[in-house]
Amino acid sequence: MSSELSTILEEQNVAQENAKMLLSAFGAPFEEAGEILKDYRFDDDGNLIPTKETIAVTQEDQFDLMAEASDKRKALKKIRSSVENKRKELKADSLRTGQAIDSIAKRVKNAIEPAEKYLEMQEKFAELKQAEREAKLKTERVEKLLAYTDDISLYNIDSMNQEQFDSLLASLKSAHEAAIEAEKKAESDRLAAAEAEKKRQAEIEAENIKLKKEAEAIEAERAAERKAEQEKLDKIQAEKDAEIKAEREKREAIEAEQAAKIALEAKQKADVEEARREALLAPDKNKLIEFANQIDAIELPNVQNREAGKLLDETQDFLDRISKNLRSKAKEL
Numbered sequence: 001m002s003s004e005l006s007t008i009l010e011e012q013n014v015a016q017e018n019a020k021m022l023l024s025a026f027g028a029p030f031e032e033a034g035e036i037l038k039d040y041r042f043d044d045d046g047n048l049i050p051t052k053e054t055i056a057v058t059q060e061d062q063f064d065l066m067a068e069a070s071d072k073r074k075a076l077k078k079i080r081s082s083v084e085n086k087r088k089e090l091k092a093d094s095l096r097t098g099q100a101i102d103s104i105a106k107r108v109k110n111a112i113e114p115a116e117k118y119l120e121m122q123e124k125f126a127e128l129k130q131a132e133r134e135a136k137l138k139t140e141r142v143e144k145l146l147a148y149t150d151d152i153s154l155y156n157i158d159s160m161n162q163e164q165f166d167s168l169l170a171s172l173k174s175a176h177e178a179a180i181e182a183e184k185k186a187e188s189d190r191l192a193a194a195e196a197e198k199k200r201q202a203e204i205e206a207e208n209i210k211l212k213k214e215a216e217a218i219e220a221e222r223a224a225e226r227k228a229e230q231e232k233l234d235k236i237q238a239e240k241d242a243e244i245k246a247e248r249e250k251r252e253a254i255e256a257e258q259a260a261k262i263a264l265e266a267k268q269k270a271d272v273e274e275a276r277r278e279a280l281l282a283p284d285k286n287k288l289i290e291f292a293n294q295i296d297a298i299e300l301p302n303v304q305n306r307e308a309g310k311l312l313d314e315t316q317d318f319l320d321r322i323s324k325n326l327r328s329k330a331k332e333l
Contacts, residue, residue, distance in 0.1 A: 008107060012100040032079055036072050037115055046114045057125040069122035076116045083108045134158075144169055148176035285330045292326040295319050 039053035087105040145152045
């Protein structure tokens with residue numbers, strides 16, 4: 001370790017007088033720590049490289065090794081503390097000396113801390129094993145409790161002895177199983193009730209179908225009776241209508257015969273009257289027609305004067321109208 005300290009001082013370019021002072025201040029701690037650290041080697045990641053002299057506790061009853069680890073750890077801690085205190089004391093001398101002190105202290109720290117931590121683990125091997133067992137036990141207890149409850153924070157399982165925990169676990173298991181049974185029973189009851197309701201609804205539906213068929217049969221029977229009654233009434237009404245129609249046709253035939261007879265008598269009478277009237281009017285009618293013929297036979301003279309011709313045209317039109325009127329009136333006689 002002293003040669004390593006000298007190397008650090010040379011790398012930091014510390015003055016000779018200061019180097020001697022630092023060797024004097026840190027040499028003894030370096031040598032003392034070196035005696036302990038020679039049995040411990042660590043890689044860059046702080047992992048132990050064991051040797052045959054390395055303390056290695058493997059059983060909880062190896063109290064001598066644990067005690068030795070404790071002593072060496074305390075010695076290393078004391079050396080590290082003294083070096084740290086010396087570092088603080090000497091660093092005030094100068095920046096370069098302070099840098100050297102920091103490098104030395106860091107080198108000491110890096111060299112000691114892994115061994116210190118390892119020896120502490122050896123020292124507290126029984127405690128760590130106990131903590132490991134307790135952690136494992138707690139994990140197992142948590143897993144067991146979670147099978148029957150969702151909230152384990154209600155129970156202080158760390159302070160329970162095994163008998164208390166077993167009692168709690170049994171109680172929770174019993175309650176959990178009772179809840180499952182209750183849930184199963186409730187589901188069974190629900191299914192039974194549903195099945196009973198389904199059966200009841202089926203019976204109601206069957207009864208409704210039966211009543212509907214009976215009602216339909218009664219209605220069909222009543223409809224047949226109504227139809228027969230209506231057909232009977234229709235037949236009676238048809239017979240009455242036939243009788244009424246026959247009587248009406250008979251009466252209408254008699255009335256038609258009487259009307260025809262009366263009409264014939266009236267026509268015969270009218271024909272006689274018309275013949276007689278025509279016989280009386282025939283001479284005058286013929287005279288009027290003859291006179292119309294005479295008017296039609298009138299020949300108007302030819303004239304040269306336009307005004308005279310116009311007057312003759314008007315006269316011819318007047319004569320034509322007289323002739324036509326005579327013939328029309330004669331027909332009405």
